[in-house]
Amino acid sequence: MKKISILGSTGSIGTQTLEVVRAYQKDLKVTALAAGSNIKLLEQQILEFKPNVVCVYDEEKAKELKDKLSYLKIPILSGMDGLIACATEREAEIVVGAVVGMIGIRPTIEAIKAKKDIALANKETLVTAGHLIMPLAEENKVALLPVDSEHSAIFQALHGENKKEVSKILLTASGGPFRGKTKEELKNIQVEDALKHPNWAMGRKITIDSSTMINKGLEVIEAKWLFDVDFEQIEVVIQPQSIIHSMVEYKDGAVIAQLGTPDMRLPIQYALFYPSRRPVEGERLDFTKIGKIDFCKPDMETFYGLRLAYEVGKKGGSMPTVFNAANEAAVAKFLNREISYLEIPEIIEYSLSKATWKENPTLEEILSIEQETYENINRKWN
Secondary structure (H helix, E strand, O other): OEEEEEEOOOOHHHHHHHHHHHHOOOOEEEEEEEEOOOHHHHHHHHHHHOOOEEEEOOHHHHHHHHHHOHHHOOOEEEHHHHHHHHHOOOOOOEEEEOOOOHHHHHHHHHHHHOOOEEEEOOHHHHHHHHHHHHHHHHHOOOOEEEOOHHHHHHHHHHOOOOHHHEEEEEEEEOOOOOOOOOHHHHOOOOHHHHOOOOOOOOOHHHHHHHHHOHHHHHHHHHHHHHHOOOHHHEEEEEOOOOOEEEEEEEOOOOEEEEEOOOOOHHHHHHHHHOOOOOOOOOOOOOHHHHOOOOOEOOOOOOOHHHHHHHHHHHHOOOHHHHHHHHHHHHHHHHHOOOOOOOHHHHHHHHHHHHOOOOOOOOHHHHHHHHHHHHHHHHHHHO
């Protein structure tokens, strides 16, 4: 039986991970659960899965839940210390990193030091700290297993192949709800419009990121670290049906693709059981009904956040941290209806222009740069 810790258990990835656990109760056991503030759902998860330790990041909510479940005698912790306790829980063999934002970096580092394998869904960890995470994982002989559908697809297409023979990675994107629209047409986009993804059911922040194509930019930077390739070897291809989840082209011109329905349980389950495959209940691809699969280039002028991601990725150092932090702040402001949709990439570009570049930032410097970025934005946009 494999024992797992889930960081971000009440979010989209976390709840779908628990669906996989339900389907394979004889093979998987949850030993730690961590959430932000949704104690109503977390309470249900605790009662069902009976973990050894729990974290509620919000201290007041943690106290509330602790009082309510005092009869269970399960430690309910809070804050970063609580997250780290869940990430390093003694029995856990693999940690599902599904928290949103840069708070996921430190628990991931501590889990790696504790020799836990990582099923990684938290993009920010590698985007901002890939230069720290990858050597640490290698040093501790820890497996870093991607949970993103696109990175899982690449990981699967590389399985059993010689990575030195990779020519390029073809990272697919649906194009989101606004594919084909002009900047003029995006002027009056509202929150409700941006939250209507045509193919995937995801959390609010990642759904907005998908609509701006910034999510794909983050994935480009993440792919560089995960697969040890240059940015010139990563090409984004729009594939609106979300049937091809990504592809790898080899030196001889052969292209290996991973296809499937848009169901996040597949990459989650693949990471948890790797290298084995298990059945996933649900719809299967019927190629006789698909008819066709479309492809086109991304519009990097209208959705210029993707272009900025390539630029900051190539520059490296502290710039991806600024990019990521600025995007987090901008999306939060948009979801709170404080800024317009088109101001999201504007805020990112502004933040990059104000940033001080550091070549190899430490974890403390990364977190300091994050706060500095938030302060720069708040001075101008509050």
